[in-house]
Amino acid sequence: MSDTSLNDQPTKRIAAIDLGTNSFHAVLVDIYPDGSFRTVDKLKEMVSLAEKGLENRLGREAMDRGVEALKRIRFLCDSYHVENILAFATSAIREAENGGDFIHEVGEEVGIKVRAISGKMEAEMIGYAIRHSIMLEEEMVLMVDIGGGSVEFIIGNNKEFIYYNSLKLGVARMAAAFIKADPIKKKEIKKLQAHFEAELTEVAKLAREHHVKTIVGSSGTLENIGAMVAARNSITASRTLNELEFSADDFKNLYEDFIKKDKKQRLKEKGLEEKRVDIIHPGMVLLKYLVDDFKIENIRISEAALREGMILNYIDKQKDHLHLDLVANFEDPRRRSVYELLRKSNWLKQHSRHVSNFALQLFDEFKEELKLTESDRELLEYASLMHDIGYYISYRKHHKHALYLIRNSDLLGFKEDEINVMANVARYHRRSPPAKRHKRYKQLNKKLRKKVKKLSALLRVADGLDRSHYQNVKKLEIKNKPDGINLIITTHSDPELEIWGCMRKAKLLEKLTGKKLKIFAVYENAVSQADED
Numbered sequence: 001m002s003d004t005s006l007n008d009q010p011t012k013r014i015a016a017i018d019l020g021t022n023s024f025h026a027v028l029v030d031i032y033p034d035g036s037f038r039t040v041d042k043l044k045e046m047v048s049l050a051e052k053g054l055e056n057r058l059g060r061e062a063m064d065r066g067v068e069a070l071k072r073i074r075f076l077c078d079s080y081h082v083e084n085i086l087a088f089a090t091s092a093i094r095e096a097e098n099g100g101d102f103i104h105e106v107g108e109e110v111g112i113k114v115r116a117i118s119g120k121m122e123a124e125m126i127g128y129a130i131r132h133s134i135m136l137e138e139e140m141v142l143m144v145d146i147g148g149g150s151v152e153f154i155i156g157n158n159k160e161f162i163y164y165n166s167l168k169l170g171v172a173r174m175a176a177a178f179i180k181a182d183p184i185k186k187k188e189i190k191k192l193q194a195h196f197e198a199e200l201t202e203v204a205k206l207a208r209e210h211h212v213k214t215i216v217g218s219s220g221t222l223e224n225i226g227a228m229v230a231a232r233n234s235i236t237a238s239r240t241l242n243e244l245e246f247s248a249d250d251f252k253n254l255y256e257d258f259i260k261k262d263k264k265q266r267l268k269e270k271g272l273e274e275k276r277v278d279i280i281h282p283g284m285v286l287l288k289y290l291v292d293d294f295k296i297e298n299i300r301i302s303e304a305a306l307r308e309g310m311i312l313n314y315i316d317k318q319k320d321h322l323h324l325d326l327v328a329n330f331e332d333p334r335r336r337s338v339y340e341l342l343r344k345s346n347w348l349k350q351h352s353r354h355v356s357n358f359a360l361q362l363f364d365e366f367k368e369e370l371k372l373t374e375s376d377r378e379l380l381e382y383a384s385l386m387h388d389i390g391y392y393i394s395y396r397k398h399h400k401h402a403l404y405l406i407r408n409s410d411l412l413g414f415k416e417d418e419i420n421v422m423a424n425v426a427r428y429h430r431r432s433p434p435a436k437r438h439k440r441y442k443q444l445n446k447k448l449r450k451k452v453k454k455l456s457a458l459l460r461v462a463d464g465l466d467r468s469h470y471q472n473v474k475k476l477e478i479k480n481k482p483d484g485i486n487l488i489i490t491t492h493s494d495p496e497l498e499i500w501g502c503m504r505k506a507k508l509l510e511k512l513t514g515k516k517l518k519i520f521a522v523y524e525n526a527v528s529q530a531d532e533d
Contacts, residue, residue: 009033011322013040014084015077016310017070019114021050021092021148021172022220022279024066026073027307028080031322035315036340039410043076045069046275049092050148050172058096066102070110086310089116091149091170119150119166125309127154127161130216132312132333133304134243135413140210142203142294145305146221146283148172153203155210158331163206167199171221174282183262184281192285197293204293213297215290218305220276221283226301227271229254236416239407242303243415248291251299255288304412334413338382341409345389351469356384358462358476363455365478369513370454379418380455383425387459403427403440420444421451428456429463433508457512460505465489467501485509485517495521 010030017026024045029037047065049058058066070087077085087106093099094116103114117125126145130136136158143154149170155163178192197204217226229246230237232254237244258269259281266277290296315322330336342352363377383406390401406423414422424441428434434453436442441449465473465487475490487502489495499519506517 010038012084013080013082014086014311014314015073015082016307016314017073017085017087017112018306018310019066019070019087019089019093020306021090021150021170022276023047023148024069024073025305025307026076027311028077028082029311031311031315032340032344034340034343035319036336036343037311037315038340038344040080041076043073045072048172048275050170050176056096057098058092058102063098063102063105067106067109070106070112074110074112084314085112086314087112087114088122088306088310089114090122090306091119091147091166091168091173094119095149119152120164122150122306123152123154123164123166124161125313126152126218126306127156127164127309128312129304129306129309130154130218130302131156131158132308133302133412134216134300135332135334136216139214140212141214141216141300142207142212142290142296143216143218143302144222144287144290145218146171146286147219148279151286153200155203155206155212162210163203165203169196169199169282169286171276171279171282174286175279179281183260184285189259189285192282193289196286196289200290207294212294214300215287215294215296215298216300216302217287218302220273221280222287223301223303224272224276224280225251225254225283225287226299228258228269229271231270236420238416240303240410240416240419241301242410243413243418244301245415246299248296248299251287251291255284259284332413334378334382334411337410337412337414338385341405341411342385342389345386345392345405347385348388348391348469350471351466352385352388354466354471354473355387355459355462356381358465358473359384359459361476362458362462362478365480366458366509366513369480372451372454376451376455379421380425380458383422383455384459384462386422387426387429387463389426399427399430402429407440417448421448421455424452425455425459428452429459430505433457433460453508454512457508461487461502461509461517464502464505465498467497473498481515483515485513485515486520487517488520488522490522493523495523 010032012031015026015028017024024047026043028040030040031037047069049062093102106112106114127143130143138157140155140157145152147170149172150166151169152166154161179188223241226241226244229250230244233250263277359380363380386406387402389405390398393401403423406426407419411419434441434456472491472493473489474492477488479486499521502519510517
């Protein structure tokens with residue numbers, strides 16, 4: 001029943017290290033034969049290479065912090081038996097006249113070969129990472145990665161980048177050059193805004209030409225801003241900030257209050273990392289400038305940044321050498337990440353697809369009656385495909401294991417609420433229906449609980465129609481009448497198990513619609529009728 005294959009085993013384990021101005025980020029991943037990758041572990045080390053501002057040289061203390069941080073990262077890589085370490089140095093190291101000395105020292109003392117990449121290459125890889133991580137469509141968006149030394153700007157959509165570049169506007173650099181007071185003074189804000197306006201003429205021109213209305217932000221500064229907005233507006237973002245979306249007005253409300261705070265007050269702000277408290281203001285002012293000047297309406301967050309871009313770049317260049325089969329990948333990050341999880345969970349492919357087809361057929365029939373939307377249809381499809389992945393852990397309580405796997409698998413392109421809906425819908429494909437005594441269901445807000453009930457009602461019936469897991473029901477017809485629901489199934493062989501399985505799970509749909517469900521089975525020219533006892 002399982003589709004276990006060699007594609008479920010990783011081909012190689014690598015690490016990607018982004019040596020940034022404020023922090024060094026490392027991610028360890030397994031690469032699979034289909035070209036996908038799964039995170040094994042992460043480590044972030046705050047090093048503050050520009051503690052005294054970005055000067056021509058790296059200070060000795062900053063270099064020592066950097067070397068010690070990389071020693072800890074190297075130890076982690078060795079403990080996981082990483083085969084290849086990619087390490088890219090960005091703005092602070094790239095520009096320092098002794099950056100080469102630091103890179104040499106790291107090679108000698110730590111055994112990691114560091115490559116200083118150009119700002120343009122850095123921007124391009126960030127763009128690819130964002131496109132891999134979140135849902136982009138034909139609309140052009142402005143991708144912004146605010147680092148300590150530089151800010152990367154990319155204008156593009158799901159098909160192309162029309163602009164990508166790295167500009168020396170990072171928060172550590174701007175804080176050192178423009179901010180002396182705490183809290184920041186209005187005249188300092190005006191000087192920052194004037195500087196941004198002078199440096200961003202090309203970006204502004206292209207953004208206006210292509211009617212950009214959305215900013216997609218990545219990396220620490222924008223993640224911190226997103227987390228603060230989420231905390232103030234009770235937006236679900238406890239497990240992931242990826243695909244977090246908020247309005248320009250939500251950000252402006254945060255800005256107007258936050259920009260007046262001194263360090264002591266900023267430290268109390270939920271969502272702000274303590275080590276960013278002294279350098280967050282230039283990032284806030286930059287985002288406010290972009291929102292106002294470019295007439296931005298929405299802001300989205302991508303947790304993927306340079307590290308993930310490094311991995312994607314590595315996979316693309318090594319695909320022939322590693323014998324990777326990339327055919328199974330999807331451009332859509334939502335569908336791609338769902339199928340990556342399915343393949344790695346040894347999913348019951350035929351059964352899950354069969355159930356998913358029935359679930360969508362039921363959805364289309366009951367969409368208006370249950371007041372569902374097209375976006376709900378997509379979540380039901382994915383929940384149906386993933387409903388049995390809990391078998392990967394064990395048969396016993398596999399519905400609960402599915403809930404855990406979906407919630408904890410870093411599915412890309414989805415908001416946290418969407419992940420929680422899919423996880424709960426998959427969890428309720430069997431056994432008891434949704435109930436407030438269940439912890440994860442109770443944690444959802446009222447609107448999401450209603451959605452889970454409706455979608456799981458459809459999945460339960462669909463799953464019952466393939467109770468044997470052998471796709472006995474080859475055709476389903478639905479007659480949804482005011483006085484009842486009739487399902488007419490055409491089967492390959494004896495339909496009793498499917499009828500039994502479906503009727504056991506029909507109660508929730510009957511309750512939501514107020515209608516009795518009946519099944520009529522067609523098999524070898526015989527018609528049998530089954531009613532619930």
